[in-house]
Amino acid sequence: MRNYPFCAIVGQQQMKLALLLNLVNPALGGVLIRGEKGTAKSTAVRGLEDLMDEVTVIEGCAFHCRPGSPDMCDECRSKKEYKTVPYRRRVIELPVSSTEDRVVGSLDMEKAIKKGEKVFEPGLLAQANGNILYVDEINLLDDHIVDVLLDSAAMGVNTVEREGVSYSHPARFVLVGTMNPEEGDLRPQLLDRFGLVTEVRGEQDIAKRSELIARRLEYEKDPEGFCKKWEPQQKAMRERLTRAQELLPKVNIPESLYTDAAKIGIALSVDGHRADITLLKAAMTLAAFNGRTEAERSDLIAVAPMVLTHRMRRQPFDTASGLPADWESVLNG
Numbered sequence: 001m002r003n004y005p006f007c008a009i010v011g012q013q014q015m016k017l018a019l020l021l022n023l024v025n026p027a028l029g030g031v032l033i034r035g036e037k038g039t040a041k042s043t044a045v046r047g048l049e050d051l052m053d054e055v056t057v058i059e060g061c062a063f064h065c066r067p068g069s070p071d072m073c074d075e076c077r078s079k080k081e082y083k084t085v086p087y088r089r090r091v092i093e094l095p096v097s098s099t100e101d102r103v104v105g106s107l108d109m110e111k112a113i114k115k116g117e118k119v120f121e122p123g124l125l126a127q128a129n130g131n132i133l134y135v136d137e138i139n140l141l142d143d144h145i146v147d148v149l150l151d152s153a154a155m156g157v158n159t160v161e162r163e164g165v166s167y168s169h170p171a172r173f174v175l176v177g178t179m180n181p182e183e184g185d186l187r188p189q190l191l192d193r194f195g196l197v198t199e200v201r202g203e204q205d206i207a208k209r210s211e212l213i214a215r216r217l218e219y220e221k222d223p224e225g226f227c228k229k230w231e232p233q234q235k236a237m238r239e240r241l242t243r244a245q246e247l248l249p250k251v252n253i254p255e256s257l258y259t260d261a262a263k264i265g266i267a268l269s270v271d272g273h274r275a276d277i278t279l280l281k282a283a284m285t286l287a288a289f290n291g292r293t294e295a296e297r298s299d300l301i302a303v304a305p306m307v308l309t310h311r312m313r314r315q316p317f318d319t320a321s322g323l324p325a326d327w328e329s330v331l332n333g
């Protein structure tokens with residue numbers, strides 16, 4: 001059955017924006033979506049696949065290297081000639097029951113010792129290269145594996161070491177996790193390392209809620225027909241994403257935004273500078289997504305809740321979210 005179209009998801013604006021921004025800019029550091037069951041978290045993540053682009057890759061490579069990219073694996077790098085094939089980027093799912101070997105891949109030590117050759121059996125991180133790596137119920141995944149995923153996502157490389165033999169391959173992917181906080185939270189050290197975090201709750205608006213049910217039933221009755229009906233919106237979104245990717249390297253940050261980002265970091269008592277940097281990167285990405293080449297204060301304010309809420313050590317403002325009710329007064333003060 002075809003995935004539910006991303007553009008047909010009712011409401012959940014922040015979750016959708018967090019995911020789309022990571023499609024535009026895979027360097028944002030991934031997304032963690034926290035929320036109760038039945039809030040379309042998985043539907044949204046799986047729905048990204050239909051919005052992802054097609055790229056050209058080297059035929060036969062387990063990591064689907066893109067020719068000429070600085071991230072090519074050693075084998076592709078050493079090839080004098082190669083054929084290329086089209087490759088549709090995708091969402092790779094990592095089951096919570098995965099072992100470390102299944103995730104990082106494994107080395108055949110017998111061959112390594114007897115014949116002196118490295119024989120690497122690729123794992124999920126190999127499949128994830130250039131794609132989205134999705135972990136549902138990421139809070140139930142072994143902490144050590146979450147750590148490995150975050151390391152590899154940050155560095156773009158997966159290195160497997162066993163008994164003095166080591167093998168590395170490109171593993172540049174967007175990590176997306178979903179979880180229900182009622183079933184236990186992630187450790188703060190792990191939470192911190194996600195670029196964006198967004199909270200979802202069930203739709204509280206009656207009109208939207210009924211629209212949501214109507215669309216869901218329509219989809220279940222005739223998935224093909226439903227997807228066809230939503231194709232114009234999906235196509236427009238694909239075009240918007242492509243344009244945003246082209247604009248992103250041209251986005252300028254005015255001097256005043258650096259000051260704004262610093263003020264926000266201090267006012268919200270956020271530790272470290274990673275948050276300030278992610279804040280500016282996310283603002284630039286939003287500017288590109290909105291078709292602009294200049295980031296604005298409004299971009300910064302729009303992305304701040306996704307970048308900062310999980311990084312605050314205490315709640316400096318007396319609001320439900322802990323974020324200021326009036327951003328302008330924080331920035332003009």
Ligand SMILES: [Zn+2]
Pocket residue numbers: 058061062063064065072073074075076077
């Ligand atoms: Zn390769």
